[in-house]
Amino acid sequence: MKIIELDKKVLKRNDEIAEENRKALKQKGIYVFNLLSSPGAGKTSILERIIQRLKGRVDIGVIVGDVQTDNDAKRINKYKIQTVQIITNGACHLDSKMVKNAIKKIDLNNVKVLFIENVGNLVCPSNFDLGEDVRIVIMSTTEGDDKPLKYPPMFYSADVMIINKIDLLPHLSCNVDEIKNNALKINPNLKIFETSAVKGTGIDGLCDWIMDKIKK
Ligand SMILES: Nc1nc2c(ncn2[C@@H]2O[C@H](COP(=O)(O)OP(=O)(O)O)[C@@H](O)[C@H]2O)c(=O)[nH]1
Ligand SMILES: [Mg+2]
Numbered sequence: 001m002k003i004i005e006l007d008k009k010v011l012k013r014n015d016e017i018a019e020e021n022r023k024a025l026k027q028k029g030i031y032v033f034n035l036l037s038s039p040g041a042g043k044t045s046i047l048e049r050i051i052q053r054l055k056g057r058v059d060i061g062v063i064v065g066d067v068q069t070d071n072d073a074k075r076i077n078k079y080k081i082q083t084v085q086i087i088t089n090g091a092c093h094l095d096s097k098m099v100k101n102a103i104k105k106i107d108l109n110n111v112k113v114l115f116i117e118n119v120g121n122l123v124c125p126s127n128f129d130l131g132e133d134v135r136i137v138i139m140s141t142t143e144g145d146d147k148p149l150k151y152p153p154m155f156y157s158a159d160v161m162i163i164n165k166i167d168l169l170p171h172l173s174c175n176v177d178e179i180k181n182n183a184l185k186i187n188p189n190l191k192i193f194e195t196s197a198v199k200g201t202g203i204d205g206l207c208d209w210i211m212d213k214i215k216k
Pocket of ligand 2: 043044045072117
């Protein structure tokens with residue numbers, strides 16, 4: 001009973017700080033995407049592809065969350081854009097306070113779009129608003145078509161689903177239509193993209209959509 005009460009308090013405080021983040025970033029004209037997935041679905045790989053396409057067209061900032069290492073920040077740093085690594089030391093999700101502190105390390109006058117790579121996990125991160133404008137869940141073709149049904153809060157709370165690793169389809173029993181149907185059962189408003197971060201398939205369409213969102 002006590003644990004539930006504490007959870008409620010923690011989430012309420014998280015939501016309040018998330019709202020502060022949202023206001024502060026909006027005031028600066030910054031659009032924020034929160035990227036979520038299970039470990040290894042391709043968050044960093046897709047982010048790298050997006051950066052390759054959009055660098056020079058729009059000022060990008062990245063906050064990367066990881067339980068232990070700064071490997072992902074190193075991958076992003078190659079592109080010479082503002083990157084902040086949050087190491088959660090075991091916590092399975094980012095929260096709005098971590099993001100609030102990370103934002104302080106970014107020169108917000110030189111950022112128009114901020115990508116936050118969350119900790120790889122399809123459960124906990126769905127409860128934690130970070131102050132994002134759009135929540136993107138990435139699912140890869142290797143994970144099993146029923147994952148949207150198994151992790152409904154993640155798919156319900158997302159605005160966009162990217163089905164990644166479509167280059168592997170010839171080798172798998174994955175049924176992309178089944179993933180889409182399952183996801184749309186949970187959230188009929190999901191916008192869906194199909195990508196291969198390795199081959200670059202579908203990245204242009206995704207980037208066009210991101211640019212449209214930023215302009216609005
Ligand atoms: N075949 C294939 N592999 C991919 C694709 N996207 C990512 N990977 C691989 O999947 C692994 C995990 O990718 P990563 O971007 O680190 O995933 P993250 O943990 O979600 O950030 C890496 O070995 C990537 O090279 C893809 O579209 N196709
Ligand atoms: Mg990563």
